[in-house]
Amino acid sequence: MTRTDSRGTSGARAAVVPVSDLLAAGFLFCRTRWGYRFRNRAALLRWQQRRLDKMLQGRGLHWRELPVIDKSIVLADFERYNSQGVSLAEALELAKASERSRDFRAELDGLTVGLSSGTSGRHGVFLLSSTERLLWAGTILARVLDSAALRQILSPWKPALRIAFLLRADSNLYNTVRSSRVAFDFYDLLEPLESHFEKLNSRQAELLIGPASVLRALAEAQLSGRLSLRPRKILSVAEELDESDAEFLERSFGVRPGQVYQATEGLLGFSCRLGTLHLNEQHVHFEQEWLDAERSRFVPIITDFTRSTQLMLRYRLDDVLRVAEHPCRCGNPALALAGVDGRADAVLVFDGVNIFPDVLRRAMALASTEFQDWSVAQSGKRLLIGLRAPSQEAEERVRDELTALFARYRLSVPKLEFGSWQAPAPGAKLRRIQLLAADARREGSTA
Ligand SMILES: [Zn+2]
CATH class of the missing domain: 3.30.70.2210 (Alpha-Beta Plaits)
Structure with a gap:
């Protein structure tokens, strides 16, 4: 299957983002990058508690009294868990139609609908308003761009920053980042990976984003000489990044990969400049359901106090998080992880x-x-x-x-x-x- 856009290149679709949206994303970007400063972890947790109380008061809810929910509960009662009254059937219909047509621009009353790859049986569905999309874009850019990349975006005389996104599904989410200063190429993983090599070689993206297994395959191609990429930054998403995979990527590309811990349930964490994965505690509150007496591993129960379209209130994830032995030296007081152990049934x-x-x-x-x-x-x-x-x-x-x-x-x-x-x-x-x-x-x- 080939797809063409207005410029006639397969995979790379042009989308114009309104200036107001860019300004909003820029604001959120700045706030994420420079805005929040917490003296220590206790200060962060106090601030979180205030945000939680404020969000729930508006709904007449008390956090501790809320039942713990999970994916199956939300899917069984989808309309109740989103503020727009979207039914699961509507959301699924749109998301599946997008998956089939490979055109992911359709919206439902202004909401972006996405489907998570359901390896554990059932698909997850997410709903995001345009504001939430901007928050996502601003946050992710603030967290993943280094200062050189930032300078490049902000310097109109320099070429646009090139990002290669290798994913199973494109989304309006990613279109949000696309602008005249950010060139964003989507590589569809439902097409053979080799079919993208020529374009990858010619586009030379500065930022390479994809699931760990795909990045690993690219690294193998790089070593065998079929790819010759010089990314400045590599980001693993949608899958846990094994230490062995991280080392292999670094050997092949000469860059230490970072990772974003993201699920249908939200943007849950990202690695810092030192490579440590921190929880996204500026947006999400994490309760810990400990799995061992040493308190080294827990199943997270999340409450997202930035999302209002789809309610994530005391939502139990399937993941097992490993706590880092020492706090990170980067200065971010958000909890440092040693790793994410994927789905709990592993x-x-x-x-x-x-x-x-x-x-x-x-x-x-x-x-x-x-x-x-x-x-x-x-x-x-x-x-x-x-x-x-x-x-x-x-x-x-x-x-x-x-x-x-x-x-x-x-x-x-x-x-x-x-x-x-x-x-x-x-x-x-x-x-x-x-x-x-x-x-x-x-x-x-x-x-
Ligand atoms: Zn850190």
Whole structure:
């Protein structure tokens, strides 16, 4: 499928953003970048509490009395959880029509509608007003642009800043960033990645944005000489960025990738200049449902006090967040994370003991000189392992590492079954670790 725009280039669509919108985005940008200054974490949390109270008072609600909700509850009662009375059927119809036509500009009464890739079964749907879109754009630009990129945008005599966005779906969200100073190319992941190489090479984007698995594929192409990109900044979105992937990207492009932690539920975090992932606590309040006594991991329950179209009030996410051992030295008092462990069902359970994704990832990384990629799935008491470019030695090394891992947890080693690795479907999220059996449940302690 090819698509053409007014300039006749596939994928890159021109969109004119009104000056007023640009000014608004600029204002939000400045406020995000320079506006909020908190002396310490306590000051940030006090400010958050005031924002929460203010938002809820207007609705006659008390935060602690609100029930905790999740995706299935919101989808079952969609109209109640958005202020515009949009039904799930309406939202889904528009979002799916956009997905089919690959034209993502349609709106529903001025609202942007988007669909999240539903790897865990059901699609997530999001609704954003134009103001919320601007907030998103301003925030993301403020967080990801370095001062050189900023200078380039603000200097009319310099070429526009080029951003390459490799995603499954384009969105009005991204059009918001597009202007005469920001050239924004959307590369559709439902087309073969190789089909974009020529354009990627000729456009030479300064900012490369895509899911970790896609960036990894680009890095492989770069190393093999099929791509020759010189991005100044790389951003991983929509998937957790593995430490091994981050290192690989840095080796290939010479730039340390940053990451944005974003979901249908909102803009939840971004990495700072030191590479630490911080929660977006200037917009979202995070309650912690702790999973261990050491309080190193939690499932977040979020309340977004900047969004009013779709209400995110005490909304429980599927993710497991790992807290960084030390506060970040960058000065941002927002909570620093060691990582996001993707969907919670990627926590494997053997005899009631949780095996967290980062533990499993480390074991696989230790064994991984022999193979290029891997996947692990638990099915009851069996562990199904897929290795990309498998070999006898690779299987032996994986067997050794996993045996050591289970020994550390004083667990008997499950039955290890090796098979071949399967690349994720185009546009699908990469999930290396999956829990297939419905009978095994994560056993978390709630503090
Ligand atoms: Zn930091």
